[in-house]
Amino acid sequence: MELGPYLLFASLEGLVHAAVLSLIALGLSLVFGVMRIVNVAHGEFFMLGAIITWWVSSFVSGNPAIGFLLALLVVPIIVGMTAVLSDWLILRHLKYDPEATIIATIGILYIIQQFALMTFGPDAKPVEQPFNIRLDLYWFGFSAYKFFVIFSAIILLLAIWLVMSKTKFGLILRATQLDSETAQAFGIPISRVYNIVFGLGAAIAAVGAILIVPIQQAHYLMGGEPLLLAFIVVIIGGLGSLKGTVAAAILIGMSDGIISVFFSPNIAKILATLLVVVVLIIKPNGLFGTTKT
Amino acid sequence: MDILNDELLYTENLSKNFQGITAVDKVNFKINKNEIRALIGPNGAGKTTFVSLLCGRIRASKGKVFFNGSDISNLPVYKRISSGIGYTFQITAIFSNLTVYENVALSIKNRRDKEKRSIIFEVLNKVGLLDRVSQRSGDLSYGHQRLLELAMGMAQRPKLLILDEPTQGLSDLEIENFKKLIKDFSKTMTVLLIEHNMDVVMSIADKITVLHFGKIISEGDKHSIQSDPLVQKAYLGDQC
Amino acid sequence: MRKDIILHLSALLILFLLEILGIFSEYHQGNFARILVLAAYGVGYNILFGYTGLLSLGHALFFSAGLYASGLSIYHLDYNIEQSLFLGICISALISLIIGFLALRTIGVSFMIVTLMFSQIAYLSILYFGSITRGDEGFVIQQSSRVFLSMDLSNPKIRYYSALLIFSLCMLINLWIAKSPFGRVLVAIRENSDRALMLGYNVKLYKLFSIIISGTISGLAGACYGILFGYVGASFAAVSYSIFPLLWVLIGGAGTVLGPLIGAIFMFYLIDYASDITDAYMIIVGVALLFVTLFARRGIIGELRFRYYKWIS
Ligand SMILES: Nc1ncnc2c1ncn2[C@@H]1O[C@H](COP(=O)(O)OP(=O)(O)OP(=O)(O)O)[C@@H](O)[C@H]1O
Ligand SMILES: [Mg+2]
Numbered sequence: 001m002e003l004g005p006y007l008l009f010a011s012l013e014g015l016v017h018a019a020v021l022s023l024i025a026l027g028l029s030l031v032f033g034v035m036r037i038v039n040v041a042h043g044e045f046f047m048l049g050a051i052i053t054w055w056v057s058s059f060v061s062g063n064p065a066i067g068f069l070l071a072l073l074v075v076p077i078i079v080g081m082t083a084v085l086s087d088w089l090i091l092r093h094l095k096y097d098p099e100a101t102i103i104a105t106i107g108i109l110y111i112i113q114q115f116a117l118m119t120f121g122p123d124a125k126p127v128e129q130p131f132n133i134r135l136d137l138y139w140f141g142f143s144a145y146k147f148f149v150i151f152s153a154i155i156l157l158l159a160i161w162l163v164m165s166k167t168k169f170g171l172i173l174r175a176t177q178l179d180s181e182t183a184q185a186f187g188i189p190i191s192r193v194y195n196i197v198f199g200l201g202a203a204i205a206a207v208g209a210i211l212i213v214p215i216q217q218a219h220y221l222m223g224g225e226p227l228l229l230a231f232i233v234v235i236i237g238g239l240g241s242l243k244g245t246v247a248a249a250i251l252i253g254m255s256d257g258i259i260s261v262f263f264s265p266n267i268a269k270i271l272a273t274l275l276v277v278v279v280l281i282i283k284p285n286g287l288f289g290t291t292k293t
Numbered sequence: 294m295d296i297l298n299d300e301l302l303y304t305e306n307l308s309k310n311f312q313g314i315t316a317v318d319k320v321n322f323k324i325n326k327n328e329i330r331a332l333i334g335p336n337g338a339g340k341t342t343f344v345s346l347l348c349g350r351i352r353a354s355k356g357k358v359f360f361n362g363s364d365i366s367n368l369p370v371y372k373r374i375s376s377g378i379g380y381t382f383q384i385t386a387i388f389s390n391l392t393v394y395e396n397v398a399l400s401i402k403n404r405r406d407k408e409k410r411s412i413i414f415e416v417l418n419k420v421g422l423l424d425r426v427s428q429r430s431g432d433l434s435y436g437h438q439r440l441l442e443l444a445m446g447m448a449q450r451p452k453l454l455i456l457d458e459p460t461q462g463l464s465d466l467e468i469e470n471f472k473k474l475i476k477d478f479s480k481t482m483t484v485l486l487i488e489h490n491m492d493v494v495m496s497i498a499d500k501i502t503v504l505h506f507g508k509i510i511s512e513g514d515k516h517s518i519q520s521d522p523l524v525q526k527a528y529l530g531d532q533c
Numbered sequence: 534m535r536k537d538i539i540l541h542l543s544a545l546l547i548l549f550l551l552e553i554l555g556i557f558s559e560y561h562q563g564n565f566a567r568i569l570v571l572a573a574y575g576v577g578y579n580i581l582f583g584y585t586g587l588l589s590l591g592h593a594l595f596f597s598a599g600l601y602a603s604g605l606s607i608y609h610l611d612y613n614i615e616q617s618l619f620l621g622i623c624i625s626a627l628i629s630l631i632i633g634f635l636a637l638r639t640i641g642v643s644f645m646i647v648t649l650m651f652s653q654i655a656y657l658s659i660l661y662f663g664s665i666t667r668g669d670e671g672f673v674i675q676q677s678s679r680v681f682l683s684m685d686l687s688n689p690k691i692r693y694y695s696a697l698l699i700f701s702l703c704m705l706i707n708l709w710i711a712k713s714p715f716g717r718v719l720v721a722i723r724e725n726s727d728r729a730l731m732l733g734y735n736v737k738l739y740k741l742f743s744i745i746i747s748g749t750i751s752g753l754a755g756a757c758y759g760i761l762f763g764y765v766g767a768s769f770a771a772v773s774y775s776i777f778p779l780l781w782v783l784i785g786g787a788g789t790v791l792g793p794l795i796g797a798i799f800m801f802y803l804i805d806y807a808s809d810i811t812d813a814y815m816i817i818v819g820v821a822l823l824f825v826t827l828f829a830r831r832g833i834i835g836e837l838r839f840r841y842y843k844w845i846s
Contacts, residue, residue, distance in 0.1 A: 110815050267661060276647075402733065
C-alpha cells in the first residue's frame with residue numbers, strides 16, 4: 001500500500017479507538033466531575049462489560065446479531081449494578097475521601113479482575129461480529145462493523161449530551177458538580193445521585209466494551225490500558241467537560257491508533273503519557289489539581 | 294526619632310482579583326512598630342485576602358508589599374515568614390495528631406534545643422496551657438486550641454503577628470484572657486488583628502482600619518471610626 | 534524514647550536470632566530473605582506516604598530504577614556488585630529528584646495520577662527497549678557475578694544476612710528520621726501542609742527531600758533484590774509493584790517504623806497461601822485493600838500506638 005491510503009487506513013483504525021475511548025473516558029470524567037473521586041477500577045468495569053458480552057453471546061446460537069443486541073440490553077445493567085453496589089457497600093462509607101477512595105477502588109480493581117479470571121479463565125475470548133460486511137474502499141477493504149462502532153459512539157455521545165444539557169436529571173448532575181453542599185441544601189439527594197452516577201459511569205464504559213469486543217476479544221487483563229488512556233484523555237480534555245473529553249479522546253485515540261500502526265503500541269502510549277506530563281507542567285493546577293486531598 | 298524608621302510594613306496599590314471579583318482593591322496600608330492595629334469590615338470585605346497577600350499565601354495581582362524596609366512582593370511564603378511575619382488562620386489550624394509541645398516546637402526554628410525548650414515553656418505558661426504540654430492537641434477544647442495557635446504565633450517571635458479572627462467562637466471569659474494576652478504581646482511585637490468583636494477592637498486596638506469591598510474606607514482611632522458615617526453605612530449596608 | 538529504641542533493636546535481634554539459632558526451615562528462610570528486602574522497599578515508601586502524607590501510585594518506578602540500573606550494569610557491562618549497587622543508588626536518587634521536581638507541581642489526586650503515569654512510562658519503556666532489557670521475560674544474573682567480598686550471595690545463609698543488613702540499615706535511617714526535627718516537619722506537612730507553610734517551612738523543598746530519600750531507599754531495595762535473587766524482569770516495574778508497598782504500609786501502619794515489615798510479612802504469607810489455592814490469588818490484595826480502608830485505617834502498629842503504646846515511633 002502507498003503512504004496515502006495507508007494513512008487513511010491508520011486514521012480509520014484510530015477513529016474506532018477514539019470512539020470507544022471517548023465512551024470510557026466520558027464515564028471516568030462523569031464520575032470525577034460529579035463525585036470528585038478518581039475511580040481506578042473504571043478499566044475493570046470496561047473489562048467486565050467485555051467478558052459478560054462474550055458470556056451472554058455464548059448463550060445465543062445462530063445469528064450473532066441477536067447475541068449482540070441481547071448484550072446491549074443486559075450488559076450495561078449488570079455492570080452498572082456492580083458499580084452501584086460497590087459504591088453502596090464501600091465508597092459511601094469512606095465519605096468519598098479522595099485518598100481512601102483511590103485505595104479502595106484499587107481494591108475493587110483487583111477483586112473484579114481476579115473474579116473474572118476465576119470465573120471465566122485466563123484465555124482471550126472472541127465474540128463474533130453482529131454482521132460481517134466488508135466495505136471496499138478502493139485501496140483496502142474495511143469492516144462495516146467498525147463504521148458501526150464509530151457511528152454508535154457518536155449517537156451515544158449526543159444522547160449523553162442531550163441528557164446533560166436538556167433534562168432535569170442533567171441539571172441535577174450539573175448542580176451537584178458545581179457545588180454539592182448547596183445542591184444538598186436545595187433538596188437534591190446527594191448520596192442517591194452519587195450512587196446513580198457511579199453506576200452510570202461504569203455502564204457507559206460497558207457500552208464501549210460491547211462495541212469493541214467483536215473486534216478485540218475479551219480478556220481479564222484488558223482493563224489496564226484503557227484506564228491509562230482514559231486518565232490521559234481526562235487530564236488533557238479538562239475535567240467534567242464533555243466536549244473537552246471527546247476532543248481529547250479523538251486526539252489521543254487517533255494518534256494512538258496511527259502511531260500504533262506505523263511504529264509500536266508501546267511508543268504510542270509512552271508519547272501520550274509524556275504529553276500529559278507536559279500538560280501538567282504547563283498547567284500544574286489544571287484538572288485534578290484544583291481538588292485537595 | 295526618625296519617623297520613616299517607625300513603619301514596619303506598608304503596601305502600595307495592593308490588589309487581588311479572583312475571576313471577576315476584586316477582593317482587594319489598590320490598598321495603600323501602613324502599620325507602625327509596636328502598634329496594635331485592628332482590621333475590620335463586613336463579611337467578604339477582603340480582610341483575609343488582604344492579609345494573605347501580606348504573607349504571600351496568595352499572590353497579588355498588582356501592587357507591592359514592603360516589610361522592614363525591603364520589598365517582599367516577590368518573596369515566597371517561607372521567606373516572608375522567616376523575615377518576621379507570623380500568621381494564624383481564621384479557621385483552627387493545628388497539627389492535631391501532635392502534642393501541644395510538638396506543635397509549639399514546630400514554630401521555632403534555628404535555635405538550640407535548650408533555648409527552644411525554654412521558649413516553649415515560656416509561651417505555654419503565658420497562654421495557660423503549661424499543664425497540657427504532652428496532650429494530643431486534637432484532644433484540646435476549642436478554646437484551648439485557639440490559645441495554642443496564639444502560643445505558636447508567639448513562639449515564632451515575629452516582628453509582625455497577623456491574627457485572623459482569633460476570638461471567633463470563644464467564651465466571654467476566654468475573650469477577656471485573650472485581650473490581656475494581646476496587650477502583653479504588643480510589648481515585643483506589632484499586632485495586626487482581624488476582628489469582628491467590636492468590644493475587643495475598641496478596648497485593645499491603637500488604631501483601626503476599615504475595609505469594605507476591598508478598599509480602605511476609613512482609618513483612625515476608635516472615636517473617629519465610631520463616628521464615621523461611611524463606616525456606619527458599610528456595616529448597616531443597604532438598610533439605610 | 535529509650536523503650537522505643539529498645540523495641541526496634543529487639544525486632545532486629547529477633548530476626549537475627551531466628552537465623553543464627555537455625556529456627557527457620559529452608560523454605561521460610563528464603564521467604565524471609567525476600568520479605569526483608571521488600572520491607573526495605575516498604576520503608577522507603579513509608580517515608581513519603583506515612584510521614585509526609587504524599588500518596589504515590591508509582592513507586593515501582595524507583596524500585597525498578599535500582600533493579601535495572603544495577604542489573605543491567607552487571608548483565609551488559611560486567612560491573613561488580615559494589616559498582617552496580619552504587620550505580621543503582623545514584624540512578625534512583627537522580628530519578629527521584631527529576632520525578633519529584635515534576636510531580637510536585639501537582640497536589641492531591643493529581644499527584645497520585647501523575648506518579649502512576651510516570652511509572653507507567655518506565656514500565657512501557659522497559660518493554661519497548663526489549664533488546665536491552667529483555668522485556669517481559671527479563672534476565673538472570675549469573676551466580677558467578679553475585680559475589681561480594683568473596684562471599685557467594687546466592688548462598689541462602691549469606692543471602693539472609695545480607696537482606697537483614699539492608700533492612701536494618703533502612704529501618705534505622707527511618708527511625709532516625711522519625712526522631713529528627715526533619716521528620717517532625719514532614720509529619721507537620723502531612724498533618725496540615727498549609728499550616729506548615731505558614732510556620733515558614735519551605736514545604737516544597739521538604740517534600741522534594743522526602744521523595745528523594747524515599748525513592749533512593751526504594752531503589753536500593755530494588756538493586757539488592759536483583760542482586761540477591763538473581764532475576765530482573767518487567768513485572769517488577771508494573772503497577773502491582775507500586776500497590777504492594779502501599780498495601781504493606783497500610784496494613785502495618787502508615788508512619789510507623791515497623792509497619793512496613795509487619796505488613797510485608799503478613800501479605801507475603803497470605804499471597805503465598807492463596808496462590809496454592811487459586812490462580813486468582815491477587816484477589817487477596819483487593820480484599821486486603823478494602824479491609825484496611827474500611828475497617829483498619831491505622832494499620833496494626835498504628836492501632837497499637839493509638840490505643841496502648843504512644844511512645845512507638
Ligand atoms: N480563592 C478564592 N476564589 C474566589 N473568590 C474568593 C477566594 N477567596 C476569597 N474570595 C472572595 O473574595 C472576597 C473577599 O473574601 P475574604 O475571605 O477576604 O473576606 P473577609 O473579609 O475575610 O470575610 P470574613 O469576615 O467572612 O472572613 C469574597 O467575596 C470572597 O468570596
Ligand atoms: Mg476572613
